[in-house]
Amino acid sequence: MNVVTSLVRNSAVAAVASTSWNVRLRELAYQSLFAESVSLYRSMLRSGSSPDAFSFPFILKSCAALSLPVSGKQLHLHVIRGGCEAEPFVLTALISMYCKCGLVEDARKVFDENPQSSQLGVCYNALISGYRANSKVSDAVFMFRRMKETGVSVDSVTLLGLVPLCSAPDYLWLGRSLHGQCVKGGTDSEEAVLNSFITMYMKCGSVESGRRLFDELPVKGLISWNAVISGYSQNGLAYDVLELYELMKSSGVCPDPVTLVSVLSSCAHLGAKKIGQEVGKLVEANGFGSNLYLSNALISMYARCGNLAKARAVFDMMPVKSLVSWTAMIGCYGMHGMGETGLMLLDDMIRRGVRPDGTVFVMVLSACSHSGLADKGLELFDAMKREYKLKPGLEHYSCVVDLLGRAGRLDEAMEFINSMPVEPDGAVWGALLGACKIYKNVDMAELAFAKVIEFEPMNIGYYVLMSNIYSDSKNQEGIWRIRVMMRERAFRKKPGYSYVEHKGRVHLFLAGDRSHEQTEEVHRMLDELETSVMELAGNMDCDRGEEVSSTSREHSERLAIAFGILNSNPGTEILVIKNLRVCEDCHVFIKLVSKIVDRQFVVRDASRFHYFKDGICSCKDYW
């Protein structure tokens, strides 16, 4: 009798003990204190208390969150020893743990060994999103098929696991069909599911579909705004991003770091300095400064808006830097013609044990070519292959051609192209063509041009470049030939854009566009400028004066400049951001205008800044 009562009492004590452990485990898991949860589990074992079906889900979740595959496997053994594997909640936690630790095969094994689970739907969901997270797309789709075939009901969590993988071109059909079924199945689809559809459409470039879905949302939460804003940003619609950002704020939704990353990257694209600075202040005010993504975005925003010092300040303040941070900072120096500083930073990075990747070398090579460091660049191209075992891509080859070309080593550039182990593309031949323009080599230019239009027959820039090469060598027949080619190809009118930021707003100008609210004043300003430019061109005996006076004013750059001069206060810097279009007339126009007005210009093309003062661009080899 005595023995029995003591046994009963002991097991009751053990049960109480295990419950209080579980309560504590649950608390820690809820507060995302996963490391603490793992050590609590260890002390639970040490104290002789054995975990049960209520303990395992929490501790498995902690292992998953910390991605501890070894501890996870060990836990699995404990689960088996405790006879808990078939417990529904333990089973789902196990599958999820294996998936999060990157061991999808083990997850699948657990899944296959327990086909009778009462939570089969949840198991499928965990496995499907596990396959997705480990980028095993076809396996995820296979499991989804099996799920439907066996009659397990598909719920919103299934969709959340499945839809994000449907932005891959191969599975777009599936995404559309899922969306269709959702619409048919009733209007009460969860917000999260709709958000994932928005992201899916955005990722595969159907901005319109994504936007329509967004507009139709009954409630637009933070994540919906983020999905649509980052979607526009990824599709290069920077102007719309800023518009949406304003709308978001005025609808009372507070931006978070995810929003701000997209907004900053759009500011960088547009060169929207003021808005970018405001966002920078917001980042500081909200204590988002430690967010790695945000800091990286801030660096490239400041860099592309011309504020090198501020970019460096953000970079230096970062307690942890990722490879992206280094890349952005090095690219920043390359962009501003400070190749040497960029190279010093590269050394610094390598000294600190950060391994450069292919993208870093793109930045480094282009920094070298813009700073006249041809030999150093070639040396680094070699080091990239030998020391870092990186396989150069076409982007690297075109950098090297640019490097040699800008240095005037045209024959070497040609040899280099011929020795490439991969087929050169349009960018490679285009780099050579650009070099031929600088060094007035018409024969090689003709060769490069023939090649480049094989790859990019519809890129109008190359035709203009070739035409200008003929024009430099006074080859009228050549110019005429190019014009005929352009006419034959009937280029669809894709006007160039220029942007000017003024008082926190971005003003967009298209060639020949008269929709701007100040269009009358802008054109009047343009008249004045053109008159002065022509006088100046006459006085200076400018060798392109004639062409400047004869071209139409339907260029976005000109409209943007006129707007800038019209609206900015005397002495302020006008920032004209131009999408790269090869148009010499506008280049000459910009040079001359900067002599007329008492202002400095900063003009940005695709890869770097050009600072104008008194009609002189700070970089010698340009235009």
Add this chain to the structure above:
DNA sequence: CTAGGGTTAG
């Protein structure tokens, strides 16, 4: 008492 999910950088 308990499991499965969506948005972010060069």
